[in-house]
Amino acid sequence: MTSFLDPVIAFVSAHPWLAYLTLFMAALFEATPVVGALVPGSTIILALSALVPGGELTLWGVLAAAITGALIGDGSAFWTGHRAQREILNAWPMARYPAAMAQSEAFFHRWGTLAVFFGRFVPPIRAFVPVTAGALGMRPALFFGVNIPAVLAWAGAHVLPGVLAVSALHHYAGLPHHQHVGKHLWMLAVFAAAIMALGVWALRRRRIAKAS
Template identity: 50%
Template sequence: MKGIEAITALVSAYPYVSYGIVLVLALSESLPVLGAAIPGTAIIVGLSVLVPSGVLKLYPLLASATAGAIIGDGFAFWLGHRYHREIADRWPFNRFPALIEKSEAFFHRHGGKSVFLARFTPGVRAFVPLVAGITQMSAGRFYAVNILSALVWAPAHILPGVFAGAFAASQGAAGTRLIVLLIILAAAAWLMLRLTRYAVLHTVPLIMYAVEMLRAWAKQTDNLASRLVLRLMGPTEGELPILALLIAILIGAAWLFFGIAEDVITGDPLIVFDKSVFDFLQGLRTRAADAVMIGVTELGDTTVVLAVSAAVLVLLAAQRSWRTAAYFLGAVGGASIFNTAIKVAVHRARPSLDLYAGWSNFSFPSGHSTEMLRFTGS
């Protein structure tokens, strides 16, 4: 909470710096390459939350976002118009041939209005203005669409943050902290998804390369190990690399889970951190937030799980998918047994002891989270 209050105080002390940051973020989101790497939207929405409290003013914020969007697209258009097709062959643009090709297809499909549509389309947004310049779209036509799209884009991003800030203000001090925290979490989730996508895009080719190297070695060698490799990694076993990746993820997740379980049992510093997080979240509670959180967690309640499981089994039975139904039952039963066994073994009580009775009154691991994750996996 102190960190969030410090951010609010800093913005309040230097509002014009915040307007400048919004301008730069809006500009950067419109630039090729850079626009795909900066979570500008999340930060702009986060700053917009502070408008109802008077820390920032609405019209300067809108003007900054609009100006940044216009300048960013205009600079990308100038690059394409000035350097033509050769700009796509220069670093760093030559590192993204698929995105440029996709943006070109988008531009040719939608014509001049693609500049407007791209402003709201992830992926091609930062490259369509560049492509418009490369194809020698007239500057007058481009800037007419560019300005119009910026005038729509800025309110579409800022006003939701303003409304969220107004709602937070109606909930008191805890509401403001909650909204700001949600924006921070959204930015962190965006970054995590980007990093995960980057890791997958670079890991899968490495795995495929390693498999091909192993196959080449096995073809040149005649022993028990090479024959086993050829049998497992033959040309028809294309799913093996994916299976190996899934097994590696499973092993890593199991290692992480049992590491956390060990910390819970032995009372390591992780427990102190857990208590700190709990106390922090208690300070963010509001009546509306409690209602939403209760609704979310009850999706993993036994009654809901049984009803959804029964519906899934009826559907699978109607399709005569008996093997899939057996796997589904195994996942449901296995998750329940696994969860209950660890609850009984660890015996970690909930912060509030009057919510459930019996084994369900133990908090680790969470039964609701386990069931929700199991349904997601299924």
């Protein structure tokens, strides 16, 4: 495992822009209708956020990349639905996932405006709520007034807990003579967390496929 982690750390250290781009794309795709149900964006964000305590990436850079990607993804989906109206809910590729679309619409009808906020934290619903909100005629000012705080809270909830936990582990095992061991301990911790998150994502994707 150590032989695998060392090149990863070295590569990200040498090419941080690529890591930030990956974070941006993960957040963007996760917010895209249909695609968001297939891309493990949260797992990618979790894994790369763990590089903050080691100094390979900066906290503000990670947050900025995730927030920007999510805002663009949600905004694009909303405007698509807003312009096409309800017809888009039955068009390709949404038509291939009738159960997910029905669940998203029911979620929106149940929670109203709050669906935009809560939906950001419920995969795979978050990939369908923005386009549903637009298709059902939600006012743009109202959507973005709720969506922007939701994205900020979502980014913090995805990035900060892992960074703080890994920082504590890194600090605990980061004494001079344990520096090398500590660095790999926190990397192993985040990879374990990422694997668990990937497993949850895979189970949810399987449920969507069965429902469709």
